[in-house]
Amino acid sequence: MNSFISATARCLRSGAALYGPRRADVWSAPGRRLLCAAAGDVQKDLGEKVKKDKVVVFIKGTPAQPMCGFSNAVVQILRMHGVDDYAAYNVLDDQELREGIKVFSNWPTIPQVYFNGEFVGGCDILLQMHQNGDLVEEFKKLGIRSELLETEKDSK
Amino acid sequence: MIELLPACKQCPLERSSNIKKTDMAVTTDHIRDKLTKELAAVHVDVEDTSPNRCAASFKALVVSSQFEGKPLLQRHRMVNTCLAEELKEIHAFEQKTLTPEQWEKQKSQ
Numbered sequence: 001m002n003s004f005i006s007a008t009a010r011c012l013r014s015g016a017a018l019y020g021p022r023r024a025d026v027w028s029a030p031g032r033r034l035l036c037a038a039a040g041d042v043q044k045d046l047g048e049k050v051k052k053d054k055v056v057v058f059i060k061g062t063p064a065q066p067m068c069g070f071s072n073a074v075v076q077i078l079r080m081h082g083v084d085d086y087a088a089y090n091v092l093d094d095q096e097l098r099e100g101i102k103v104f105s106n107w108p109t110i111p112q113v114y115f116n117g118e119f120v121g122g123c124d125i126l127l128q129m130h131q132n133g134d135l136v137e138e139f140k141k142l143g144i145r146s147e148l149l150e151t152e153k154d155s156k
Numbered sequence: 157m158i159e160l161l162p163a164c165k166q167c168p169l170e171r172s173s174n175i176k177k178t179d180m181a182v183t184t185d186h187i188r189d190k191l192t193k194e195l196a197a198v199h200v201d202v203e204d205t206s207p208n209r210c211a212a213s214f215k216a217l218v219v220s221s222q223f224e225g226k227p228l229l230q231r232h233r234m235v236n237t238c239l240a241e242e243l244k245e246i247h248a249f250e251q252k253t254l255t256p257e258q259w260e261k262q263k264s265q
Binding site for chain 2: 070106107108109119120121122123124125128129
């Protein structure tokens with residue numbers, strides 16, 4: 001309830017805000033359970049969450065204790081690159097967050113990764129980016145130097 | 157080396173809810189056929205990974221020239237759109253999307 005109130009207060013303070021990636025017409029999605037007003041606030045809140053930090057992940061569990069293999073893979077990849085300063089939101093703690101982020105990103109599964117407020121993808125995409133070297137480049141664009149570059153330098 | 161946890165065994169929400177086994181419509185054949193048809197795929201592999209997870213889970217490899225020139229995220233969204241209805245029933249979904257050229261290269265490695 002508190003988060004609902006503070007989310008509403010934030011909305012009123014910030015006024016009309018552009019947020020997040022374009023998403024499909026969510027109001028026609030069958031089976032939606034959230035009331036319109038509450039859902040709108042969750043979406044606005046997510047819009048702010050993904051912009052607050054350079055690297056934002058929505059996972060099952062926490063970085064210290066992931067509760068799913070795919071979420072664990074995301075956490076491990078970030079760790080390998082020495083990225084430990086990121087925001088991690090546990091969808092298992094909050095059912096509204098869990099459903100809301102799928103709507104917000106127009107992406108059906110968890111985990112979900114955001115860089116600089118932009119949706120990157122899930123575990124598959126992050127893993128492929130890690131394997132083909134794209135992830136190091138993406139981190140560079142964020143002003144983050146991957147630790148893997150240090151490892152490469154040392155081995156030369 | 158990235159190791160996945162053995163299963164979503166610890167996922168509490170899943171265990172506590174009534175997970176019925178996949179809707180009869182969501183089978184590997186159904187997924188394979190749909191992907192082949194809607195993405196003009198030249199090759200599709202679909203694996204049911206549900207035994208390793210707590211609910212309906214699938215892994216798919218899709219090879220299509222429609223992926224040419226498209227970044228990973230866009231390719232995955234194409235697959236997600238194709239399987240929008242099915243994904244509502246599916247708990248976990250892994251996918252790999254390749255162009256025919258990438259597929260040939262991978263096979264030869």
